[in-house]
Amino acid sequence: MPELPDVENYRRLLAAHLIGSVLLRIDVLDASVLRNTTPRHMEKMVERTFRHVDRRGKWLVAFSDGPALVLHFGMTGSLLVTPCGASRDRYDRVVLVGEHEEVRYRDPRKLGGVWLAEGASAVDDVIGPQGPDGRTVSRRELALRLGDRRGGIKPVLMDQRVIAGLGNMLSDEVLWRACVDPTRSASALDDHAVERLHRSLRDVLRRSVRAGRIPRTSSWLSSQRDEDQPVCPRCHQRLERRTIAGRTSLSCPICQR
DNA sequence: CGTGTTGTTCAGTT
DNA sequence: TAACTGAACAACAC
Numbered sequence: 001m002p003e004l005p006d007v008e009n010y011r012r013l014l015a016a017h018l019i020g021s022v023l024l025r026i027d028v029l030d031a032s033v034l035r036n037t038t039p040r041h042m043e044k045m046v047e048r049t050f051r052h053v054d055r056r057g058k059w060l061v062a063f064s065d066g067p068a069l070v071l072h073f074g075m076t077g078s079l080l081v082t083p084c085g086a087s088r089d090r091y092d093r094v095v096l097v098g099e100h101e102e103v104r105y106r107d108p109r110k111l112g113g114v115w116l117a118e119g120a121s122a123v124d125d126v127i128g129p130q131g132p133d134g135r136t137v138s139r140r141e142l143a144l145r146l147g148d149r150r151g152g153i154k155p156v157l158m159d160q161r162v163i164a165g166l167g168n169m170l171s172d173e174v175l176w177r178a179c180v181d182p183t184r185s186a187s188a189l190d191d192h193a194v195e196r197l198h199r200s201l202r203d204v205l206r207r208s209v210r211a212g213r214i215p216r217t218s219s220w221l222s223s224q225r226d227e228d229q230p231v232c233p234r235c236h237q238r239l240e241r242r243t244i245a246g247r248t249s250l251s252c253p254i255c256q257r
Numbered sequence: 258c259g260t261g262t263t264g265t266t267c268a269g270t271t
Numbered sequence: 272t273a274a275c276t277g278a279a280c281a282a283c284a285c
Contacts, residue, residue: 003263032281058264075264076282091282109281151274160265169263199271214263225263246276248262 002058002073003111004134004165005208010071010079011237014062017081017101018050019062023064025097033093036126037116042115045096046067057134057164058092059127062226067118074111081103100222134165139198145182146186146194153189154182155245165205168247169222174200176221181256182249221250 002010008233023046028039048064051187055061058182060079062069082102094105105114115118117123132141145163156162157171158238166174175182178200182191188199214222222238224230230239232252240253 006263072264074280075262077264107281108283109262111280111282149273155274158264167263247264 002075002077003167003170003208003214004055004058004205005170005211006078006213007055007058007060007073008135008163008209010214011053011075013081014050014053014060018096018098018103019053019060020049021098022047022049022101023096023098026099027095028093028112029088029095033105033110033113035113035115037114041116042094042102055063055133057065057130057160057186058167059130061117061123061127067116070115070117071105072115074109074113075105076109076121077107077112079104080106108228129161130164131160131162132164134163134170134201135209137163137198137201139195141211142198142201143191143194146189146197149186151186152182152244153180153184153186154249156186157246158245158247163201168249169225170204170208172250173214173221174204176251176256177204179255179257182244182251220253225250 026042026045028034031039033123040113044067048066050062050064052063058072060071082104084097084100084102091106091107091108092104093107096103112203117126125147131145146156149162154171154175157166158168178196180197215225217232221233223233224239230250232255233253235252237252240251242249
């Protein structure tokens with residue numbers, strides 16, 4: 001379920017387990033997740049040492065003393081660390097083998113992928129235009145960027161060119177906490193609504209990053225995501241489920257007017 | 258055999 | 272131009 005908090009967690013995983021150690025081997029178990037490279041080309045990473053791991057929105061970039069490894073997780077991708085030689089999962093697609101541990105890129109549905117980039121501008125080319133990170137964007141910049149857009153606030157929040165890192169669930173959570181209707185026009189929000197959105201964005205991301213994912217505890221909208229009869233954790237009225245921008249949206253018709 | 262799913266991209270349309 | 276819609280990608284659960 002990779003949105004910004006999950007990817008930030010993967011970044012920390014890589015930083016803790018990969019940085020400073022030499023990559024002994026790369027096992028490409030399914031070459032179809034390689035997007036701009038080949039198993040053979042990936043061999044360039046072997047015997048390289050990772051120096052730094054960067055997260056840009058939902059993208060992860062592992063810089064080494066050679067090429068950079070660029071990862072995206074799609075809807076079902078994940079990263080995990082195991083001891084070397086532990087039994088493999090059928091959805092492990094690429095395994096980075098270090099001296100003592102393996103880092104596995106796992107993705108059942110393969111909507112994510114792995115890229116190789118030589119140089120900073122190659123990294124930018126892979127990732128494409130991205131707005132400021134949702135975790136650090138200032139209220140002023142948020143206001144400016146929302147004011148520029150003509151669409152509805154929810155699709156705008158999910159647009160990575162506007163703010164990087166938010167997906168469907170986080171957007172719902174942020175809008176619910178800020179008491180903003182997802183169908184309202186982004187540019188029509190007044191200063192007070194933008195301020196609520198900004199505070200909500202920061203709170204939701206800070207807490208989610210701390211938890212490593214969006215919490216599903218009872219005070220979060222996401223706790224109701226899979227319920228047949230979802231109820232607002234704040235006012236206890238029935239939540240509304242509808243399709244916005246092609247995705248299932250959950251909101252409270254009472255709180256988010 | 259339908260439907261739905263946390264992301265992104267593209268073609269076609271408004 | 273900007274923005275919207277639906278389909279596609281792949282795999283599985285129900």
